[in-house]
Amino acid sequence: MDSLFTFLFEEGVGPIIILLNESSRLGRYAGSKVNPRSRYSLMPYAVISNGKLPIWVGSDRLQQWGPVIRLQKRNFGISKRVLEVVRAHYNNEPYLEKDYTKLETINIFGLEILSTTFTSAVNILLSDISSKSGRCKVVVTPNVDHIVKLDRDPILCRLYASADYIFPDGFPLVIASKLVGKGLCQRITGADLFPALCKGLASQRGHVFVLGGFPGEEDNICATLRAQFPGLRVTAMCPTFEFSPKGVEAENAIENISKAHPDIVFVCLGFPKQDLFGLIHRKRLQAGLVLGVGAALDFTFGRIKRAPIFLQSTGMEWLWRLCSDPVRLWRRYLVEDVSFIGIVMRELANTTR
Structure with missing residues (x-):
């Protein structure tokens, strides 16, 4: 005790x-x-x-x-x-002290998803960086699209499930967890973690490495983030659109990260490239954390406008994004992601057995 x-x-x-x-x-x-x-x-x-x-x-x-x-x-x-x-x-039973450094997780969709608040998630990750464990840890934030793709690829799902921290990005995941009686606390998006972690590290003169963006805009990324988060040290690498997690550019990125030795590597390459890069190369990365943050850079530079807060809080951000870019996203949201309903029903059936 x-x-x-x-x-x-x-x-x-x-x-x-x-x-x-x-x-x-x-x-x-x-x-x-x-x-x-x-x-x-x-x-x-x-x-x-x-x-x-x-x-x-x-x-x-x-x-x-x-x-x-x-x-x-x-x-x-x-x-x-x-x-x-x-x-x-x-109950007249002996009480055994448990290890409460372990975080509360919910097993759903084949993943151990952390059930915590956004503030706690940020503090957990910043504390992990401060601990200087010497091992790069991988953070993933699954949404509906990820769950659908993982359901179709068991090998990818097993690799994805090996991440050190799994936070629920999509609001539908939170709703689905409550339907099956497991109840995730709240959604924690990569797009929100990106500025929050930058702000937290800026106060400590921390160092971030950004892998992503358009080719040739490294200087712009560094200048923008330094201006937004005074005190933050920034290194950036913008690969081509043909980037492969196992290709030559990935090897160059690993070399650059080793030279920079950052606290966090933010990978902005979209799923599954960004997550595969961290999961495959985590033992070689000289960094505290590697985190895939998707379109976070596009939000930062204003290339994509984020949905209003009331739409985010009601789980309708997908509709905002669909209306903002229907040509690219209509198939994902209206065709592919519909199978998420079946995945939830299967989860519910497994829970009630």
Whole structure:
């Protein structure tokens, strides 16, 4: 339990009341530990922890007693750990401290997708960079189009699933996860991670390497990003449109990345090229993270206008993009991605068995 106590003290948390529904068996048990007749009684956490930390467990009418953590799905941190201790005590079972450095994932579509908030995702990735682990880690952000293509190519799917961090880019993935009873927290797009990570690294004089864009615009990429994120060091390489993850240009990119030794490599080449580059060459890349961010550069330079926030939040960004570039995208959205419905139905059938 020492790691839990250390975490709480470092965060400056306490005293805490863990609120339980008083009508639940566990809630009644918590209240009865001090006074069986009082619904307002608290079970001191000292019953389990020998008084090392002032945490109390009680009914949900005790909000006036102090700082509160409600036991709801969105509170996956402290409250989840404390509740596990209470449950173990209630069931007269030994409590084994778990490794809470591991992130919560949802197994869906053959992938272990991280269920977290956007802010947490950014902090997780920046912390990973700061840890200087010495191993380049791959970040992928699957959307509906990716899931459809991965479903058709099991070999690619297995390689894709080996990424170190998998965040749900598409809003339909979040909705689908809730339909099958697994509930991803929220969408986390590569296009949003790109500026957020640049901003976070800029404050630390961090270094990013951009692989993508139109041939010959390296200087423009570097100047634009340095202007937008003062303090950020930028190196860029813009390959031809014939770039192959296993070709000569890929070897040149690996060599340039090794010379630059950046904190993050942003690959803007579209799926699956950008993801294959990172997944195939991760052991050779002298960088902290490699992340495929698709059209992020186009958004940055204004070549493609991002959908308004209300369309993004309602899952209608695909419609905005379709209307913006119907010639290129009509087949993807109206023909190919329709099979995503069947994939979700299959996932639902597997879940209910």
